[in-house]
Structure formats: structure tokens, C-alpha cells
Amino acid sequence: MTIARLAGSSCSVSRSLAVLGERWTLLIIRDALSGMTKFEAFRESLRVGSDVLADRLNTLVEFGVMERHSYQEPGARAREEYHLTEAGRQLHVVIGGLQIWGDDHLPWPAGPSTERLDRRTGRPVRVAFVDEDGRPLPEEKVDVIHNNGYPSRP
Numbered sequence: 001m002t003i004a005r006l007a008g009s010s011c012s013v014s015r016s017l018a019v020l021g022e023r024w025t026l027l028i029i030r031d032a033l034s035g036m037t038k039f040e041a042f043r044e045s046l047r048v049g050s051d052v053l054a055d056r057l058n059t060l061v062e063f064g065v066m067e068r069h070s071y072q073e074p075g076a077r078a079r080e081e082y083h084l085t086e087a088g089r090q091l092h093v094v095i096g097g098l099q100i101w102g103d104d105h106l107p108w109p110a111g112p113s114t115e116r117l118d119r120r121t122g123r124p125v126r127v128a129f130v131d132e133d134g135r136p137l138p139e140e141k142v143d144v145i146h147n148n149g150y151p152s153r154p
Contacts, residue, residue, distance in 0.1 A: 010147065019063045020091075024048050025056050029088060030095050032066065037081040057082055065091070097127040 009015055020026060024046060031045050043053050060066040065088040072078045084091075096116055103112045116125050128136040 019059060019065065022056060022059070024052060025060065026091075026095065026098065028053070028056055028060065029065070029084070029091050032082065032084050032088065033092055033095060037083055039080065039082070042082075060088070064088075093127055096125075100127055 009018075020029075027046055028042055031042055036042060036045065039050075039053065039057070042048075042057075043050060046053070057066065057068075061068050061082070064085055066082045067085055068080050068082055070078050071081055099112070099114060099116075117123060118125050129139065129142050130136050
């Protein structure tokens with residue numbers, strides 16, 4: 001489905017995927033969360049064609065996930081770099097969840113390539129559902145209520 005078709009969808013997952021679901025998009029965000037900002041750095045890291053990368057970055061800018069800023073190094077032409085917005089930084093938990101899922105279900109023989117640690121304690125952290133008091137809840141204790149009022153238990 002195209003972004004235009006999904007814009008009117010009541011499903012927030014469908015609307016999110018319209019912006020984030022193209023191949024390479026979440027990997028661009030992964031790299032941006034690690035501090036990458038320059039087009040060439042993204043291209044080299046991902047080994048993706050310039051046309052595809054430009055398209056994905058333009059979509060992320062259009063939908064407020066990233067912002068484009070001009071810069072110029074001495075003696076070079078003006079170029080653009082890309083910075084995550086607050087909306088883009090909120091995707092850290094999505095990227096973390098995908099990483100944890102991949103580590104659990106598609107493990108790499110040498111172990112995880114990335115760790116997420118509590119800055120205060122240095123201990124590993126995981127993505128989880130939490131209640132309004134901040135207590136983690138196991139997935140089986142979470143009801144998903146669709147806007148038609150019927151619960152769906154995964």
C-alpha cells in the first residue's frame with residue numbers, strides 16, 4: 001500500500017509502516033541512533049544505492065522522523081546531514097525490540113552485535129510493556145483493545 005492510501009487508515013501500525021516499512025528505513029534509523037548523520041556514511045554502512053537512500057531519507061524528513069541540515073567542509077560543496085527528531089529518537093525502543101527479538105529467535109553464532117545498558121548500573125536492559133507505575137508486565141498480562149471495543153489476546 002502507498003503512503004497516500006494508508007494516511008486514512010484507522011490502524012496506527014499500518015500508518016507507521018507506510019513511513020517506516022520500506023527496506024533500509026529501520027537500518028537508517030539504527031545508524032542514526034548510533035550518531036551517524038552524513039549521507040555518505042549511511043551509504044557506506046548500508047551498501048545501498050544513492051537513489052534508494054535518498055528516497056528513504058526524503059520520506060523520513062517528510063514525515064518528521066529526521067531533519068535535514070546543510071553543512072560545508074572547507075573547499076567542498078555544500079552537503080546535507082540528517083538528524084533524528086524527537087519522533088525519530090522515540091524509535092529507539094522499536095529498534096531495541098527488533099534487536100532483542102533477533103537475538104532471541106535468530107541468534108548470531110558469535111553472540112549479539114549490540115548491547116543496551118543502563119547508564120547508571122551498566123546492566124543490560126530489555127524492551128518491555130510497563131504499567132502506569134513503571135512496573136514491567138509479561139506479554140500474557142497485556143490485553144489489546146481494538147477501537148471496536150473487543151479485546152484481542154495475543
